[in-house]
Amino acid sequence: MPYAENPFLSRGLASTTLHPLGLEVDRAEGPWLILKNGTRLFDAISGIGVSNFGHGHPGIQAELQRQLDRHLHAMVYGEFLQEAQTRASALLRASLPESLDGVYFLNSGAEAIDAALKLAKRVTGRRRLFAVTGGYHGNTHGALSVSSNELRKAPFRPLLPEVEFVTWNDLADLKRVDETVACVVAETVQGDAGIRIPDRAWLQALRDRCTKSGVLLVLDEIQCGMGRTGKPWAFEHFGVTPDVLCMGKALGGGMPIGALAASTDLLGQFAHHPSLGHITTFGGHPMACAGAVGALTALHELDFSELERHCSVWHKALEEHPAVERVRRIGAFFAVELESAEAVQKAVDVGLASQDELGVLLFWFLSVPNAFRLAPPLVATEQEMAQGLALILSALDDITDLPRQ
Ligand SMILES: Cc1ncc(COP(=O)(O)O)c(C=O)c1O
Structure with a gap:
């Protein structure tokens, strides 16, 4: 056309x-x-x-209606305590391992990826970012930088510097993940690459390599999370827990949302050097979080x-x-x-x-x-x-x- x-x-x-x-x-x-x-x-x-x-979905509709009748945006994220955020965080944490005890809400999947990359640099003091061949993480400059499809990236270069890729499901290539690397970003199950399901042994070796080298393992479950793979979170199939989990899409029950889950210890590092290390006007929007309350309740009932x-x-x-x-x-x-x-x-x-x-x-x-x-x-x-x-x-x-x- x-x-x-x-x-x-x-x-x-x-x-x-x-x-x-x-x-x-x-x-x-x-x-x-x-x-x-x-x-x-x-x-x-x-x-x-x-x-x-x-x-x-009646449960999601009811949560949205209830929030609509109370208030919309009240203040930029992180200043006011808002019940929809607190309830969404509690339901989310109830579905996650104990180590992921902090949640930071954003507006989209790509924004969650960008925030995770920043967090990894901030926490480790390192600059090299690793991702996985075949991965898709979104279309902001940061998310595009760690995505793999070169055709979609070439016209927009320069993208983020110091980004490299390990070959998906290749055990030997993991030796490149060393003490100079800030994070490895991986979709637990690759969506855009055609639903590529990794070997359990590879994902576990990636986890071990990251732990040994002090590298953050960032799992992108923006598409494969929220029950899509037959468990609440895809990493549950593989016996690994990420340091940072990126979420979005179905989390909002139809409302726009993104989120990071990590330890409060890690997320707390955004609060200093500099303070307000990540800020967002609409992240944690009460309607989006009310949608998440409905969606997470439905997830728990699946x-x-x-x-x-x-x-x-x-x-x-x-x-x-x-x-x-x-x-x-x-x-x-x-x-x-x-x-x-x-x-x-x-x-x-x-x-x-x-x-x-x-x-x-x-x-x-x-x-x-x-x-x-x-x-x-x-x-x-x-x-x-x-x-x-x-x-x-x-x-x-x-x-x-x-x-x-
Ligand atoms: C695995 C994955 N990560 C990140 C994103 C980006 O999310 P958004 O489109 O909300 O920015 C997508 C979107 O399709 C995705 O499938």
């Missing part, structure tokens, strides 16, 4: 894609997005890992064995479909590989084309052209999951006649 025909432009909105879906949302309920033309789309991606508890049962049904049916080459999955986090990028494009298009006013929203990865992502709401019922799966399989049926590349 030529940029001039982008439907955002005629509405006075900038757009950073030449290919927006351009669908007009009217409302959303449970796993369904209801468009202005009346089509009901099964939201098989949860807004890229945000609506983990579906749309219009039935993970039922979720696994639902998702293994999807996994098996997808794997058996002739259009599917491979499925990678952990919990409700799927990458479905097809034979080509064209096949993925067709599946996305066919999914959106309404059949009796029903469709399904599938979506690409930025870095894996021949796969699409699935991240259904974690609270969808058996019947809703069956409806979603039928729509996905029917979109795949339509592409099986593609010629092989």
